Amino acid sequence: MKVNGTHYRSLWWDDDKAALQIIDQRWLPHEFRIQQVDTLQDFADAIVEMRVRGAPLIGATAAYGMALAAKIDPSNAHLDTAWEFLDKTRPTAINLRWALNRCRAHLLPLPEADRPAAALKLAHEISDEDVGINHSIGQNGLEIIRKIAAGKKDGEPVRILTHCNAGWIATVDWGTATSPMYQAHDAGIPIHVWVDETRPRNQGALTSWELGSHGIPHTYITDNAGGHLMQHGLVDMVIVGTDRTTRRGDVCNKIGTYLKALAAKANNVPFYVALPSPTIDWTVDDGVAEIPIEERQEREVTHIQGLTDDGKIGVVQVTPVGTPGGNPAFDVTPNHLVTGLITERGVCEASAEGLAALFPDLSGIAKSA
Ligand SMILES: CSC[C@@H](O)[C@@H](O)C(=O)COP(=O)(O)O
Structure with a gap:
């Protein structure tokens, strides 16, 4: 939807920076601040502190978290660790676990070399699907x-x-x-x-x-x-x-x-x-x-x-x-x-x-x- 005449999604992928951008909702409605999310700790903090919030947005954010995890280290062990780390951020909204499960189920059967690109593509898909839904x-x-x-x-x-x-x-x-x-x-x-x-x-x-x-x-x-x-x-x-x-x-x-x-x-x-x-x-x-x-x-x-x-x-x-x-x-x-x-x-x-x-x-x- 629009903010001061410009269309925004509540999160988006910046190709040039190769990083996720979010609207930091802690400052709304008084200040519109955009934040880049760079590390897995940043992802967890963004969810826990409600910089991103709302069940569907938490799910989409977690999918990008799994994409970052796959980029850092696409092994099964690391994806499992990232799943657990992100899953414990907020307990009630089921979209979080839904997205994490979907990412893990999609990635584990793939060769490790293919996982980073596949994970990012899936995060984009989950976001686009949310808009359609x-x-x-x-x-x-x-x-x-x-x-x-x-x-x-x-x-x-x-x-x-x-x-x-x-x-x-x-x-x-x-x-x-x-x-x-x-x-x-x-x-x-x-x-x-x-x-x-x-x-x-x-x-x-x-x-x-x-x-x-x-x-x-x-x-x-x-x-x-x-x-x-x-x-x-x-x-x-x-x-x-x-x-x-x-x-x-x-x-x-x-x-x-x-x-x-x-x-x-x-x-x-x-x-x-x-x-x-x-x-x-x-x-x-x-x-x-x-x-x-x-x-x-x-x-x-x-x-x-x-x-x-x-x-x-x-x-x-x-x-x-x-x-x-x-x-x-x-x-x-x-x-x-x-x-x-x-x-x-x-x-x-x-x-x-x-x-x-x-x-x-x-x-x-x-x-x-
Ligand atoms: C489309 S969002 C639906 C729910 O997530 C919303 O009603 C809600 O309760 C959000 O809670 P919040 O604690 O702000 O994440």
Whole structure:
């Protein structure tokens, strides 16, 4: 998508420098900084510190990490070491392991001499595929928005609530939850987006930055406002992303998603999840029992970063000094709270049957694996 009129992906390969370039998201929405990633430690730091974040983008970044590993030393032993090193960076988003497994499975059967070039080619492919998947999710989600718009008076916007940032910078391009929004806006359907701030990291500010750059009307709201807005009939639908969706359609996403799903159910607001197929964990059924939830540093809760009055990025402490902070980064929304999963192949019920019907090729392989 565009930043100040120039099209960017959230990561890209620079042929001249023979290196990966990323947007360092720690400084957004206030500063747009590009960073080169040169070493395996850089890759791990970029993921852990959330310079890159969002499940699909973490996966694509890890694929370039494996390409670097293959360039340094293409032996089986080194690829295994790199797999383990990158796999432990963040535990919840399954796209990380999906990408690492795909790279390893592709490379190990090849002669060592062929592995560096093959690994880089595969990383490019994974990135390009992500863009295609997200565009298709947008097309499928657009039809849902179009139907809701058809029931509105001329010019009245479809009011969509979203949580976290499942936008283009959380993917390689388009975003998942935001892709239907971009495509509805571009199709001339009026929309207005309620953007949850998403404490503690305030990814809602990233979503606001994205939507604002694309000219989409939106309002940044506190995490606690959604239920009230739904009670008063001010939300037509919710669309969120996912970090891992189980075979039966339980959805693990940014902390606070579950509360929004409960409020949506209580108020008859449709609750949709934009789901790229690499985010499905076919090995897991019960999301609450089986998905590891990342526990992040308490400093993310006790402190907050923003733009100070002198125009500089600064950090302030919110709590009394010494107050302990708890920081579970994700929660699980059980499938019965989800109206539908918007995938690249169409929209399905959040159930084992719904997912298997859309992805018979993938669900079958996982069961026999
Ligand atoms: C298309 S991104 C989907 C999810 O990864 C997104 O909603 C989310 O929870 C991101 O969490 P983050 O901790 O910012 O990486």
